[in-house]
Amino acid sequence: MSISILAICYIIASVTYILGLKMLSHPATARKGNLIAAGGMTLAIAATIFLYTNDGKPLGNFGWIFTAMTIGLVLGWLIAKKVKMTAMPELVSFFNGMGGACAALIAIVEFDYMYRANLNTPDIAFSSVAHFGHYLAIIAGSIIGSTSFSGSMIAWGKLNGSIKDVSFKGQHFLNLIVLVLVFGFAVYTWFSPAGHANIPFFITVFLALVYGVAFVQPIGGADMPVVISLLNSFTGVAAACDGFLYNNKAMLTGGILVGAAGSLLTILMCRAMNRSLKNVLIGSFGGTKASAKAGPATQKAIKEISLSDAAMVLAYAKKVMIVPGYGLAVAQAQHSVHDLEKLLVERGVDVKYAIHPVAGRMPGHMNVLLAEADVDYDKLLEMETANDEFKTTDVVLVLGANDVVNPAAKNDPGSPIYGMPVLNVEEANMVIVNKRSMKPGYAGIENELFYSRKTSMLFGDAKKVLQELISQIKEI
Numbered sequence: 154m155s156i157s158i159l160a161i162c163y164i165i166a167s168v169t170y171i172l173g174l175k176m177l178s179h180p181a182t183a184r185k186g187n188l189i190a191a192g193g194m195t196l197a198i199a200a201t202i203f204l205y206t207n208d209g210k211p212l213g214n215f216g217w218i219f220t221a222m223t224i225g226l227v228l229g230w231l232i233a234k235k236v237k238m239t240a241m242p243e244l245v246s247f248f249n250g251m252g253g254a255c256a257a258l259i260a261i262v263e264f265d266y267m268y269r270a271n272l273n274t275p276d277i278a279f280s281s282v283a284h285f286g287h288y289l290a291i292i293a294g295s296i297i298g299s300t301s302f303s304g305s306m307i308a309w310g311k312l313n314g315s316i317k318d319v320s321f322k323g324q325h326f327l328n329l330i331v332l333v334l335v336f337g338f339a340v341y342t343w344f345s346p347a348g349h350a351n352i353p354f355f356i357t358v359f360l361a362l363v364y365g366v367a368f369v370q371p372i373g374g375a376d377m378p379v380v381i382s383l384l385n386s387f388t389g390v391a392a393a394c395d396g397f398l399y400n401n402k403a404m405l406t407g408g409i410l411v412g413a414a415g416s417l418l419t420i421l422m423c424r425a426m427n428r429s430l431k432n433v434l435i436g437s438f439g440g441t442k443a444s445a446k447a448g449p450a451t452q453k454a455i456k457e458i459s460l461s462d463a464a465m466v467l468a469y470a471k472k473v474m475i476v477p478g479y480g481l482a483v484a485q486a487q488h489s490v491h492d493l494e495k496l497l498v499e500r501g502v503d504v505k506y507a508i509h510p511v512a513g514r515m516p517g518h519m520n521v522l523l524a525e526a527d528v529d530y531d532k533l534l535e536m537e538t539a540n541d542e543f544k545t546t547d548v549v550l551v552l553g554a555n556d557v558v559n560p561a562a563k564n565d566p567g568s569p570i571y572g573m574p575v576l577n578v579e580e581a582n583m584v585i586v587n588k589r590s591m592k593p594g595y596a597g598i599e600n601e602l603f604y605s606r607k608t609s610m611l612f613g614d615a616k617k618v619l620q621e622l623i624s625q626i627k628e629i
Contacts, residue, residue: 166194172189172190173191202218241518242312243514246308253299253304256395257295257297260290260394267291278346281347293391295361296358301384302362303361304368308369311372334360338353378422385414388411393407393412394408455610457611458611460611463622467550468502470548472505472542475494475549477523478554479553482553491526493622497626500626506523508520508535508536508539511557547581547582552587556570556573560601561601570598586610587618588610588612589614591610
């Protein structure tokens with residue numbers, strides 16, 4: 154009876170995952186969807202602990218299980234509670250890495266169990282004493298989970314600034330060699346003697362960890378959202394492999410959903426960044442090329458605008474489009490920009506936000522940031538919709554965005570971002586760009602928009618500038 158109840162619990166949990174994922178597609182239902190999925194996960198965990206049996210024996214080890222769960226619960230809650238919205242991308246990478254590590258460890262433990270069970274037949278090939286499907290799930294979970302863990306940790310370090318981009322000549326080739334060695338040792342493990350299969354297996358895991366570092370380490374430019382999406386899909390696939398190992402429907406469903414969602418998001422991000430998935434897999438994309446194009450600003454003339462003039466232009470405009478970027482997140486100016494929006498709306502100005510799909514450091518970064526400030530979701534326009542409206546816009550206020558508004562993506566075939574869909578802000582009557590300095594953006598290339606006759610530069614910290622603009626507009 155307990156087995157059938159366990160299966161029912163897993164089915165219920167799987168349904169909540171699907172419902173939760175569906176509800177995450179809109180801010181109005183996202184919070185509720187997250188709670189529903191979390192409730193399903195809680196049910197799956199409780200059912201596994203109390204209802205799972207192995208040859209009629211209960212799970213046991215409750216002391217270890219609940220101690221580990223309590224430590225994880227407290228640490229996770231404290232970290233999530235204290236994290237700032239600007240640090241959300243690295244938190245996502247960190248938690249995703251932990252998920253990859255868990256999936257890899259589960260597969261490693263299962264391999265160790267199989268290995269020890271066959272120590273009495275040391276000279277027989279491991280393939281003779283193990284089921285191929287079982288081994289395939291183990292090795293896939295180990296490789297993918299390890300790659301996701303090490304890659305996510307490097308991404309976490311790069312996003313918080315503690316790890317720098319490292320690239321060198323022949324890096325593509327080296328990454329491919331490491332990947333070939335990973336698969337080579339995985340195959341060798343299958344055909345090696347059962348009593349010695351642990352050696353090539355752990356070499357495989359080690360090389361997978363190395364590969365995770367190797368393909369994320371050189372990544373620079375505006376490509377980090379693609380990497381986060383890809384690593385997220387890796388963790389999902391690794392979890393699905395573990396679900397196969399234990400015939401756990403809840404783990405299998407959750408892994409498939411995460412893997413599929415991450416893969417689809419990766420494809421969408423690749424299209425948005427004009428990158429091929431092959432370049433993502435072999436690493437070193439968006440870094441070296443961008444750096445090569447980077448250089449000191451030329452002697453081209455820029456046009457600056459004062460705070461009072463900018464306030465006057467915004468106050469008397471009929472339609473204003475705000476383009477948020479990572480600079481807005483760094484300045485923690487999301488509440489200030491919402492205050493500016495409300496003030497302009499009170500004066501009869503039509504205010505909307507143009508959201509590029511890869512603005513910031515992770516997919517949806519700007520949406521999450523503005524949602525925290527209670528910005529109306531209906532005011533957030535996707536790139537295609539925003540591009541249709543720029544021609545009828547009086548003023549575009551660019552706040553800390555750079556690469557996503559760079560005309561080089563359309564005009565310069567030699568640019569590393571050429572072909573990347575961008576926001577056509579230059580089609581508006583006037584563009585005001587707020588930046589701290591003329592320093593290139595994350596892709597490391599100069600932005601021709603700054604030298605356009607329609608563009609005026611407003612230098613300074615985004616939060617301080619917005620607060621001063623609000624004060625100036627109130628006096629008009």
